[in-house]
Amino acid sequence: MRIPIDRENTTPIYRQVEQFIREGILSGSLAAEQRLPASRQLGADLGINRLTIEKAYGELEAKGLIYTRIGSGTFVSAQHYTEENTQSENGSISLPKWQDDLGQFMPLVLFKDEDELLLEMNHPDPISFSSGIGDANLFPVDEFRKVIHGVLKRDGMTALDYGDKEGYLPLRQMIVQILGSQGLHTKVEHVMITAGSQQAISLISQILLKPGDTVLVEKPTYSGALNLFRSIGVKIVSIPVDEKGMLVEQLEDTLRAHRPQLIYTIPNFQNPTGACMNGSRRRHLVALADQYNVPILEDDFVGDLRYDGFANPSLKALDSGGRVIYVSTFSKMLMPGLRMGYIVTEGPLFERLVEWKVVNDLATSSLLQRALESYVTVGRYQAHLRRATLMYGKRCEAMIKAIHNHLPVDIRFTRPQGGLFIWLQLPESIEAEELLAIACQQGVGFTVGNQFFVDPDEGRHCLRLNFVAQTPDRIELGIIRLSESIQQVLHQKNGSY
């Protein structure tokens, strides 16, 4: 125990020891029944006489804070920690000036977690449409448990070493095969592993953008990317999305006007709108980015989850080399808690990303990379994809049917061809945030639209529904509750409907 002893202080040393341990007990950092070091040991550690320690222990024992059991040692006695101790101590901290200066320079737009709000309402049977991921029940947790067990048996400590800086080679090889089977050819030397797609987007943005630069995004777009761009301090310019994806027709003018350093796009089943970019816009986008010398960051978070329509090539598949930076993840399809994503790109950028990843966090957990590699084969990925596509497609239908049957006709939405989300546009008279408060009371949660816009105000009449996380009957029940919530809002507004 490294107790801070100040020999030049006028407080006697035994008192310093006594104070330190007392504060630990009262603040809860020394728990009840925790064993304290023997006085001889603590004296030796600190270079002070054991009698001094014994004197300190004696005072603590007299105050009832610790007790000695003959032959087994000295222990902290039953709980002395209280909230009041913590409160009073917290109030007494006077922070240094540099902490005051931290306040402003990262103007993130943070929203209250919708699921938290839903749970706070204590509805007996809450239904959440606000998840950003797939159905947890489809995640192969039992198989994965066996796999991770097997990997630790097979690889022992090697599984817990740092591993390669680009990521575990067999996993990168497997990713090349999976991408190949889905229609994107690449090579292992162009694939690097990241801690989820969020880290992928973050690393790329931090390499390609500096404060004052401009990034071009879709309107609306993924809130985690918007907050990332805000935190880097770049200007964010957005191009609207319609049911066929980004309005690439507006791109050239925007490129000319703003000269962005990066285009961020989610071409497949976009978050939050669910829109899928059509083929001619894809080609046009790749050609324009090339002409204007702007890198494209393609976020393909659920690209293979299609229920309807024809497959469009990924932008990366249209890239003649080194122009499109492709990012995807295993979080949505398999397991979010793995935090496992990857980047596909070529050229000097690849090396730069690997270097930047190394200074950021050295490596992503080697154990989890090995477990994922051991679990995911092309066959398993495709089987999982088939199961998910079949199940999620039915749920998509169920939600569309429920919306048709139960929601007012002046609520607009587009039937998604895949992915996880349906995007609703409410009439001007309804604020999504206001609706959420009532919906949570009714036992249904959704994601308010404002977090997906550069100017949050633009999304205040929109909301995002995840249609994959609930069964069809619960989807209908949730939409009925949403409908009732809408009636209630309108009723409050007009006095009648």
Add this chain to the structure above:
Amino acid sequence: MRIPIDRENTTPIYRQVEQFIREGILSGSLAAEQRLPASRQLGADLGINRLTIEKAYGELEAKGLIYTRIGSGTFVSAQHYTEENTQSENGSISLPKWQDDLGQFMPLVLFKDEDELLLEMNHPDPISFSSGIGDANLFPVDEFRKVIHGVLKRDGMTALDYGDKEGYLPLRQMIVQILGSQGLHTKVEHVMITAGSQQAISLISQILLKPGDTVLVEKPTYSGALNLFRSIGVKIVSIPVDEKGMLVEQLEDTLRAHRPQLIYTIPNFQNPTGACMNGSRRRHLVALADQYNVPILEDDFVGDLRYDGFANPSLKALDSGGRVIYVSTFSKMLMPGLRMGYIVTEGPLFERLVEWKVVNDLATSSLLQRALESYVTVGRYQAHLRRATLMYGKRCEAMIKAIHNHLPVDIRFTRPQGGLFIWLQLPESIEAEELLAIACQQGVGFTVGNQFFVDPDEGRHCLRLNFVAQTPDRIELGIIRLSESIQQVLHQKNGSY
């Protein structure tokens, strides 16, 4: 399979399909024996006639690239992928201009991995002193396997969810208890989990430093921190370390002259020198930083691994609140592949770090946090610490004895009181890099000193030895080989010794 079909292209569609699959097979992204989608399915996916797909498959089959097994499907035939295919394709990529402009702006100092060099020499029994971590054999891999199995059984999918943004609460509570037992009192609301201490240092530096700012470090210091600071684009000023740690006597002049925005220090068993900062310097450092309004980043990567001398308080324990940012890790003591570290700090900085972590990678693997929490108790941590201290202390002795017995007297070093490393200063006539090349041939590896200096040239006569990763007899054998390598270098230089 999302094959990029261009309907406006003059190449017939069947030919486009054939080309795409052929390229995939030749480049290896479609593996031998991989099943191709049925022609009906692929036609439906792409919105083209199945006969078109069949024509493409027919051409591929005629070329021997795929084969059909009646009743079971179409498969890629045995390996067609060759290195030549890859080579020729690689050469043909012409990169966009923005890739050329990436070249310079992150002047990292990257060195060849010493272990790789050692392995390349194909010595029958290589001994590496270049590890940055503890002995892999002491890591509790079997217990950990059981624990992770148990956590997945207990928590199911919850263990694979994103989890809290500050980190898994019970793990943060356990860290408070462990720190308390080691002599640092804190509270759970001041602890956040990171992906190893590298991410902790990286997040802190990116919040507190911007390009053009100045950071103050020890000379020499941890190379991963130096490269991080280089990559952020800050000016790095260093203060020498002697056997009692940073020369805090020079600090005030340096603070006045350079007005740094951050002081980065490793007070305990410093990397690479092994030096431990004494108590009066610690107090002086904390007081000066407060006076000059500069945050201190305390990297306590092996603070509890003491074999000799008295325990000194962590700088954080001397902090009246919000001045010292404390960083530590479970990588060195338990398992590096977990990538699990943590930050202790108070004030607005804490919230800023959590936000910045979220935009960087959302969260650290919830599964591994739960497994670590389930494994690490105060008692287990202390038992592991006792075992490691006992074993590593003996190895430290063994290396010091071997150095005394076998190395030339003009090699200087200081006996470390703890940690992992001994730092050797070679005579001016020997370059560490030159020595490494010969030592690797002799079957012994070490870390060259230059990577630990802002100006790498200053470290060219230094080297770092890890004394904990080898058993005492192998330590002696390794030092004998090092001695022979030194003789050989001197012999080459002088023609005699």
